Amino acid sequence: MAEEVKLFGKWISPFSRRIEVALKLKGVEYEYIEEDLFNKSPALLNYNPVHKKIPVLVHNGKPIAESLVIMEYIDETWKHNPILPIDPFEKAMARFWAKFIDDKFWAIWPAVKKAMTSGGEKEREEGIEEAQLHLNTLETQLKEKKFFGGERLGFVEISASLIIWVVVSQEVMGVEILTQEKFPALHKLTQKFVDDDVFKQCVPPWEPLVAYFKDQLGALAASK
Amino acid sequence: MADEIILLDFLPSIFGMRIRVALAEKGLKYEYREQDLWNKSPLLLEMNPVHKKIPVLIHNGKPICESTIIVQYIDEVWKDKSPLLPADPYERAQARFWADYIDKKLYDLGKKITLTKGEEQDTRKREFLEFLKLLEGELGDKPFFGGENFGFVDVSLVAFSSRFYAYESFGNFSIEAECPKLIAWTKRCMERESVSSSLLDPQKVHDFVAGMRRRYGVE
Numbered sequence: 236m237a238e239e240v241k242l243f244g245k246w247i248s249p250f251s252r253r254i255e256v257a258l259k260l261k262g263v264e265y266e267y268i269e270e271d272l273f274n275k276s277p278a279l280l281n282y283n284p285v286h287k288k289i290p291v292l293v294h295n296g297k298p299i300a301e302s303l304v305i306m307e308y309i310d311e312t313w314k315h316n317p318i319l320p321i322d323p324f325e326k327a328m329a330r331f332w333a334k335f336i337d338d339k340f341w342a343i344w345p346a347v348k349k350a351m352t353s354g355g356e357k358e359r360e361e362g363i364e365e366a367q368l369h370l371n372t373l374e375t376q377l378k379e380k381k382f383f384g385g386e387r388l389g390f391v392e393i394s395a396s397l398i399i400w401v402v403v404s405q406e407v408m409g410v411e412i413l414t415q416e417k418f419p420a421l422h423k424l425t426q427k428f429v430d431d432d433v434f435k436q437c438v439p440p441w442e443p444l445v446a447y448f449k450d451q452l453g454a455l456a457a458s459k
Numbered sequence: 460m461a462d463e464i465i466l467l468d469f470l471p472s473i474f475g476m477r478i479r480v481a482l483a484e485k486g487l488k489y490e491y492r493e494q495d496l497w498n499k500s501p502l503l504l505e506m507n508p509v510h511k512k513i514p515v516l517i518h519n520g521k522p523i524c525e526s527t528i529i530v531q532y533i534d535e536v537w538k539d540k541s542p543l544l545p546a547d548p549y550e551r552a553q554a555r556f557w558a559d560y561i562d563k564k565l566y567d568l569g570k571k572i573t574l575t576k577g578e579e580q581d582t583r584k585r586e587f588l589e590f591l592k593l594l595e596g597e598l599g600d601k602p603f604f605g606g607e608n609f610g611f612v613d614v615s616l617v618a619f620s621s622r623f624y625a626y627e628s629f630g631n632f633s634i635e636a637e638c639p640k641l642i643a644w645t646k647r648c649m650e651r652e653s654v655s656s657s658l659l660d661p662q663k664v665h666d667f668v669a670g671m672r673r674r675y676g677v678e
Binding site: 285286294297299300301303304305307308311312323324326327330331334335376 | 509518521523524525528529531532535536548549551552553555556559560593
């Protein structure tokens with residue numbers, strides 16, 4: 236039976252982006268459906284009635300929601316080029332760190348947004364400081380872990396691609412947050428996402444994303 | 460080599476109970492070590508340096524943290540007995556989805572009932588019951604969330620039932636009145652030795668929550 240794979244996503248979302256990375260690594264062909272989050276499609280609401288969010292993967296008509304759940308589903312369904320380790324302990328570690336990164340991102344991103352939409356210098360600095368506090372936790376925890384620095388993209392690194400959005404915000408604001416000096420491991424990782432042919436697939440279309448944030452958030456700041 | 464399994468836990472902990480249930484389902488012998496959460500042991504801090512929380516499973520010296528991750532680990536290592544996750548990847552994804560949602564919502568919803576009063580508490584009760592009704596919908600007519608078999612979502616959820624008496628008592632409401640199917644499910648789960656031997660007696664949980672209310676100055 237021919238596979239039918241659809242991904243409901245948002246081009247600005249790191250969560251749907253990393254599903255695309257997983258699908259591409261597995262060589263799975265899929266139909267991408269861009270969602271307008273201010274005008275959600277009936278299909279999305281039907282496929283994810285609980286959260287009404289993207290990303291949602293629909294495989295042969297059956298929906299799966301929640302970014303990390305989707306990634307595990309992809310890994311279990313298309314078994315070549317494994318993303319998760321085989322060993323149960325290593326797998327548990329990968330799950331732990333992916334969850335940790337996700338949780339930290341939800342502390343980092345609001346701080347970054349606060350900085351981007353700030354009305355003044357002080358508010359912007361507060362946002363940056365807050366973001367750096369959480370980035371520091373990530374840096375401390377991740378720098379000695381062996382899945383950072385491998386050749387292949389694994390579960391944790393794909394999850395960590397969220398960090399690229401912090402780098403995007405730097406270009407939006409013209410301010411450095413993820414400095415090499417303060418965050419050597421994270422900085423090295425982001426460089427990998429930019430330079431490495433395989434890792435590059437995690438990176439969103441750069442210029443359009445920067446332009447998008449400049450527009451959206453500039454407007455928000457102006458309205459304050 | 461015989462497996463050495465140690466569980467760092469805290470009796471009233473819902474998250475710890477999940478591990479006790481999973482280990483019992485698999486018929487595993489382990490050493491239970493009760494932790495003092497207000498005076499954390501060097502072992503706990505060493506085994507879970509990131510979060511410093513229980514439960515922690517230590518298997519042959521290696522620590523695994525985060526209750527849903529631990530349950531999956533147990534299921535994968537001891538895969539020949541009482542599988543908790545289904546074999547089919549889609550069914551597995553659904554189980555993980557619901558366990559994740561329960562994790563994100565239910566603990567805080569319940570906790571807020573016990574730590575608030577008046578109108579705020581009424582709102583919390585409503586939200587809590589709405590969530591339970593959503594879960595009832597997911598359960599449907601199945602005996603367990605796992606279908607015919609007690610599974611991953613059942614393990615994730617059943618420990619909360621040990622806290623229902625506390626929620627009802629401090630919230631002054633009846634869960635059974637609103638969610639009879641879910642209460643029927645909890646009774647069905649309690650018929651299993653793995654569950655009845657792992658969950659802390661509701662009165663003891665109630666007394667623990669009473670202590671926490673005093674600590675937070677709610678009483």
